[in-house]
Amino acid sequence: MSEPCILIVEEELLVRTPLAEYLRECGYLVLEASSAGDARTLLEDGSRRVDIVLAEVKSGEPSGFALASWVRAHLPDTQVVLAGTIATATEKAGDICQEGPALSKPYDHRVVLDYIQRLLAARDRNDRT
Amino acid sequence: MVPQALLQPRPARILVVEDEVLVRALIAEELRLAGFDVIEADRADDALTYIGAGEQVDLVFSDIQTPGSLDGLQLAETLRDKYPDIPVILTSGNAPIRRVGIVEAFVPKPYDVTQTIALMSAILAQKSPGEPL
Numbered sequence: 064m065s066e067p068c069i070l071i072v073e074e075e076l077l078v079r080t081p082l083a084e085y086l087r088e089c090g091y092l093v094l095e096a097s098s099a100g101d102a103r104t105l106l107e108d109g110s111r112r113v114d115i116v117l118a119e120v121k122s123g124e125p126s127g128f129a130l131a132s133w134v135r136a137h138l139p140d141t142q143v144v145l146a147g148t149i150a151t152a153t154e155k156a157g158d159i160c161q162e163g164p165a166l167s168k169p170y171d172h173r174v175v176l177d178y179i180q181r182l183l184a185a186r187d188r189n190d191r192t
Numbered sequence: 193m194v195p196q197a198l199l200q201p202r203p204a205r206i207l208v209v210e211d212e213v214l215v216r217a218l219i220a221e222e223l224r225l226a227g228f229d230v231i232e233a234d235r236a237d238d239a240l241t242y243i244g245a246g247e248q249v250d251l252v253f254s255d256i257q258t259p260g261s262l263d264g265l266q267l268a269e270t271l272r273d274k275y276p277d278i279p280v281i282l283t284s285g286n287a288p289i290r291r292v293g294i295v296e297a298f299v300p301k302p303y304d305v306t307q308t309i310a311l312m313s314a315i316l317a318q319k320s321p322g323e324p325l
Binding site: 076095105 | 213214217220224231232233234238239241242244245246247
C-alpha cells in the first residue's frame with residue numbers, strides 16, 4: 064500500500080515548503096498547491112488519492128472554506144484540516160504527523176514554526192533593503 | 193531546511209518554478225523519487241524570495257512564462273548577477289526570443305521527464321565533481 068497523501072494549500076512558499084518537508088519526513092506523500100484553485104485542479108485530476116487536505120483559511124479565491132465545502136461534497140473520504148494562522152498550521156501538521164506512517168516525529172512542530180518565522184524575518188529584512 | 197541540514201550527505205536541492213500545478217507536481221514528484229530535495233514555486237518572484245531568505249539551492253529549473261513581476265528569463269538574469277553559482281535551466285512551450293544563452297540549458301516543452309532529470313544530474317555533477325548528488 065502506498066503512503067498516505069496530504070495536499071498542502073498555502074500561498075506563501077516560505078511557509079508551505081517547511082510544512083511540506085516536515086510532513087514528508089513523517090512518512091507522507093505531500094502535494095503542494097499555492098491556492099485553493101490549484102488544489103482543486105490537483106484533486107480533480109484524480110491521479111493520486113488525497114487523504115488529507117491541510118489548507119489555510121485564506122488561500123485566495125476560492126477561499127479555504129469554499130475548498131473545504133467542495134472536498135466534503137465531492138471527496139467524502141478526504142479529511143479537511145483548515146488553519147487560520149501559521150502557528151495553527153504547524154500545530155495541525157504536528158497532530159497529523161503524530162498519526163502518520165512514520166514511527167516517530169522527526170522533530171517537534173514548534174521547530175518548524177521557528178524555522179518559518181526566521182525565513183519570514185529574513186524576507187522582510189531583504190524587502191526593506 | 194532544518195532536517196536536511198542534519199543529514200549527510202545532503203541531497204541536491206532543486207527549485208522548480210512552474211505555475212501549471214499539474215506539470216509542477218509531476219516533475220517535482222519524479223525529482224523526489226530520484227532522490228532530490230525539491231522546492232516548488234509557482235512564481236519567479238517567490239523563487240527569488242526563497243533564495244534571498246538564505247536558503248541554499250543547487251539548481252533552478254524554471255518556466256519562462258511565469259506570473260508575477262518577474263518572468264523566468266528575468267529570474268535567470270537576476271540569479272546570474274546575484275547568485276552566479278546557481279545553475280539555471282529554462283523551459284518553455286515557445287521558442288525563447290532573447291538571452292537564453294545566459295543559462296546552462298533550455299528544455300523545450302513538452303519535455304521528457306527522465307531526460308530532463310538526467311540533464312539536471314549532469315549539470316550538478318559538473319558543478320560539484322566528486323560530490324554525491
